[in-house]
Amino acid sequence: MRRVILFALACALLPVPAIAQQSTEARLAAYRERVEQLEDADQIENLQAYFGYFFDKGLWSDAADCFAANASFEYGQRGVYVGKERIRRALLLFAPDGLGNGYLNNHMMLQPIITVADDGRTATARWQGMVMLSAPGANGVWGVGQYENAYVKERGTWKISKLHFYVQAMGDYDLGFGRGPIRMEGPSALFPPDRPPTEVYRAFPSGYTPPFSFVHPVTGEPLPVAQPADSVARP
Amino acid sequence: MRKTLVLAALLATIATPAAAQSADQQLDALDARISRLEAMNAVERLQKTYGYFVDESQWVRLSELFTEDATLEIGGKGLFLGRHRVLEYMQTAFGAEGAKDNVLAQHMQFQPIVDISADGKTAWVRSRAFVMSNAGWGLPLYENAYAKGEDGIWRISRLSGPFTMYTSGEGWGRNALNNTWPDKFDPPPDLPPSTVYLTYPAYYIVPFHYPNPVTGNAFAPDYAPVGAYFRPPGTAEQAEALTIGRLADGTQPIAEPPRD
Numbered sequence: 001m002r003r004v005i006l007f008a009l010a011c012a013l014l015p016v017p018a019i020a021q022q023s024t025e026a027r028l029a030a031y032r033e034r035v036e037q038l039e040d041a042d043q044i045e046n047l048q049a050y051f052g053y054f055f056d057k058g059l060w061s062d063a064a065d066c067f068a069a070n071a072s073f074e075y076g077q078r079g080v081y082v083g084k085e086r087i088r089r090a091l092l093l094f095a096p097d098g099l100g101n102g103y104l105n106n107h108m109m110l111q112p113i114i115t116v117a118d119d120g121r122t123a124t125a126r127w128q129g130m131v132m133l134s135a136p137g138a139n140g141v142w143g144v145g146q147y148e149n150a151y152v153k154e155r156g157t158w159k160i161s162k163l164h165f166y167v168q169a170m171g172d173y174d175l176g177f178g179r180g181p182i183r184m185e186g187p188s189a190l191f192p193p194d195r196p197p198t199e200v201y202r203a204f205p206s207g208y209t210p211p212f213s214f215v216h217p218v219t220g221e222p223l224p225v226a227q228p229a230d231s232v233a234r235p
Numbered sequence: 236m237r238k239t240l241v242l243a244a245l246l247a248t249i250a251t252p253a254a255a256q257s258a259d260q261q262l263d264a265l266d267a268r269i270s271r272l273e274a275m276n277a278v279e280r281l282q283k284t285y286g287y288f289v290d291e292s293q294w295v296r297l298s299e300l301f302t303e304d305a306t307l308e309i310g311g312k313g314l315f316l317g318r319h320r321v322l323e324y325m326q327t328a329f330g331a332e333g334a335k336d337n338v339l340a341q342h343m344q345f346q347p348i349v350d351i352s353a354d355g356k357t358a359w360v361r362s363r364a365f366v367m368s369n370a371g372w373g374l375p376l377y378e379n380a381y382a383k384g385e386d387g388i389w390r391i392s393r394l395s396g397p398f399t400m401y402t403s404g405e406g407w408g409r410n411a412l413n414n415t416w417p418d419k420f421d422p423p424p425d426l427p428p429s430t431v432y433l434t435y436p437a438y439y440i441v442p443f444h445y446p447n448p449v450t451g452n453a454f455a456p457d458y459a460p461v462g463a464y465f466r467p468p469g470t471a472e473q474a475e476a477l478t479i480g481r482l483a484d485g486t487q488p489i490a491e492p493p494r495d
Binding site for chain 1: 258259262265266269272273276277280281283284286287290291293296299300332333334335336337338339341343344345365367368369370371388389390404
């Protein structure tokens with residue numbers, strides 16, 4: 001109801017814009033494009049959420065189906081898996097299919113900043129990732145990191161073309177990040193990745209900033225980052 | 236009053252049947268609706284970006300999200316006036332630019348309620364953050380304002396981040412940190428806190444910028460001199476709480492009686 005009022009007031013107060021000089025067709029085309037941008041961002045937001053709910057429950061096949069055929073998947077320092085079928089198998093490294101009792105694999109995904117390309121065919125997004133894990137016989141684990149993902153629209157359907165979760169910190173439930181930090185896993189010997197990690201870094205207590213895919217919302221400038229030194233990786 | 240407004244609004248929109256409206260009038264209305272959705276997205280994006288910049292100590296970039304005359308107030312620290320003071324606050328209180336070893340201060344941003352003014356130039360957001368840090372956990376709330384500049388770009392004009400709860404790694408069942416106060420750390424604020432309140436385990440409601448979405452009733456904040464409640468407004472316990480003063484040094488020990 002409030003929105004009705006606000007909207008009505010907005011209509012009443014709006015000055016006749018310069019755009020009114022344009023043809024009806026030109027205005028309709030411009031508005032269609034703006035609505036499509038909004039819809040694209042919504043669909044990408046939902047897609048990532050679908051993936052997240054599948055991933056939480058070890059529904060690896062459904063999770064893999066969210067990817068484009070030649071997509072890539074990278075989690076922490078595990079390396080890069082390329083192609084939907086390789087991803088489907090690599091997901092089994094996290095836990096058995098369908099998890100099972102004693103497992104918790106929650107990867108909450110929030111705070112998306114979605115940038116749809118002008119042509120509406122590709123997009124990127126940064127997400128905040130909050131992680132709560134458990135495995136049979138092990139203590140609970142907290143985690144936090146950011147996703148820097150890419151998406152592609154194929155025949156009207158958005159798919160994940162790149163998923164990269166930059167783990168920033170993992171910690172024991174009782175000890176927390178400060179007293180019980182946990183290192184990231186490296187590439188699997190059992191099912192090696194197609195490529196090594198795109199960026200080599202260590203999780204907390206080492207500092208690292210996952211690169212930003214979006215531009216500054218006010219200045220429009222890209223956001224390159226300077227990483228702190230690392231005695232081994234960045235001496 | 237509300238009903239009158241609604242009626243007026245309805246008359247304004249339906250007095251002229253759609254068929255009788257010119258194509259340009261209909262398109263103007265469509266433009267306004269799309270613009271409002273875009274504004275909501277832009278404002279949410281600003282707030283999310285603020286969070287990511289806090290996470291990574293991107294202080295200069297963070298300050299660029301603010302208007303020249305913006306205000307910032309976080310916890311009980313007091314008010315900082317102007318973009319340059321926002322930058323000074325962040326750099327002085329939280330250290331150098333960029334990620335650092337042994338520092339984790341994720342401020343996850345979520346649950347925004349966004350409202351855009353009728354003229355499309357001002358916006359308000361109530362939202363929250365969950366802080367996961369190497370030192371413990373925290374729950375800031377936000378009641379922020381945003382302004383659309385002459386250049387068409389949205390910026391933060393007021394960042395108000397009162398604290399709900401902060402705790403060490405022990406967790407909020409055993410430990411609660413005090414609200415901050417003006418001279419707890421540098422730099423000093425330009426003005427004292429706009430509101431004095433205690434954080435968890437005390438009960439304090441940050442006033443809502445919006446009415447109840449269903450009834451339209453506005454929330455009536457309590458303007459008593461002490462803004463600390465430990466029970467909802469209107470209860471005897473809350474009235475009694477208003478007689479308890481805030482401690483001069485800002486301390487608020489959990490499980491200990493208040494000191495004078």
